[in-house]
Amino acid sequence: MKLLTKLWPFKSEKSYQQDNSVDTHGLKKVVLVGSPNVGKSVIFNRLTSVYATVSNYPGTTVMVTRGKGYLGGEHVEVVDTPGMYSLLPVTEEETVTRRLLLSEHPEIVIHVVDAKNLSRTLPLTLQLLEAGLPVILDVNIMDEAERMGLRINTEKLSKRLGIPVIATVSTAGRGIKNLKKVVGEYVAAGIRTGSL
Numbered sequence: 001m002k003l004l005t006k007l008w009p010f011k012s013e014k015s016y017q018q019d020n021s022v023d024t025h026g027l028k029k030v031v032l033v034g035s036p037n038v039g040k041s042v043i044f045n046r047l048t049s050v051y052a053t054v055s056n057y058p059g060t061t062v063m064v065t066r067g068k069g070y071l072g073g074e075h076v077e078v079v080d081t082p083g084m085y086s087l088l089p090v091t092e093e094e095t096v097t098r099r100l101l102l103s104e105h106p107e108i109v110i111h112v113v114d115a116k117n118l119s120r121t122l123p124l125t126l127q128l129l130e131a132g133l134p135v136i137l138d139v140n141i142m143d144e145a146e147r148m149g150l151r152i153n154t155e156k157l158s159k160r161l162g163i164p165v166i167a168t169v170s171t172a173g174r175g176i177k178n179l180k181k182v183v184g185e186y187v188a189a190g191i192r193t194g195s196l
């Protein structure tokens with residue numbers, strides 16, 4: 001099954017005309033991964049143009065959304081994956097995400113986490129790093145974490161993990177410019193990853 005979906009945020013007719021192609025063949029890949037309900041799809045929409053293809057991952061009923069974005073001075077394919085808790089798959093969704101990471105060799109994997117549950121989700125960050133994937137950590141939903149009085153030192157976390165850590169409030173667009181900048185730097189460096 002393949003269909004075209006109009007996604008938020010809505011863009012002008014002009015940008016639609018410029019960006020209506022979803023042919024992502026040969027483009028570098030940015031893959032969004034993370035637990036369910038952490039804001040992956042909101043970030044996907046922030047990184048891509050208006051239209052995206054939503055299709056079953058081959059041989060499964062799991063839906064994967066692919067779109068085109070302009071990052072690091074070039075068009076890239078952005079992939080929104082179903083929620084996963086671990087690289088050791090239990091669910092069909094996790095199997096699909098693992099297979100996708102294994103076979104598509106993304107230039108960047110953005111691990112999106114909920115700032116309120118950071119410690120519970122960091123094991124997946126470590127699994128992704130151990131698998132040799134080029135990970136950026138996006139600590140999203142910072143607004144709710146701040147309202148709960150949580151303070152997250154992204155600089156310290158970045159040093160400890162050895163990867164970029166970016167704080168975002170994706171629904172409000174906070175931190176998205178910075179996220180795009182860091183992703184763009186990875187795209188420009190253009191390092192393809194090996195197999196898991």
Ligand SMILES: Nc1nc2c(ncn2[C@@H]2O[C@H](COP(=O)(O)OP(=O)(O)OP(=O)(O)O)[C@@H](O)[C@H]2O)c(=O)[nH]1
Binds near residue numbers: 034142
């Ligand atoms: N307060 C707040 N809510 C957010 C933020 N980012 C996303 N949300 C909300 O969180 C909910 C889940 O967002 P999605 O983008 O659908 O999450 P997802 O990770 O794609 O979820 P799955 O596809 O089920 O894995 C939505 O109601 C969003 O509006 C944020 O930064 N702050």
Ligand SMILES: [Mg+2]
Binds near residue numbers: 040041080
């Ligand atoms: Mg989603």
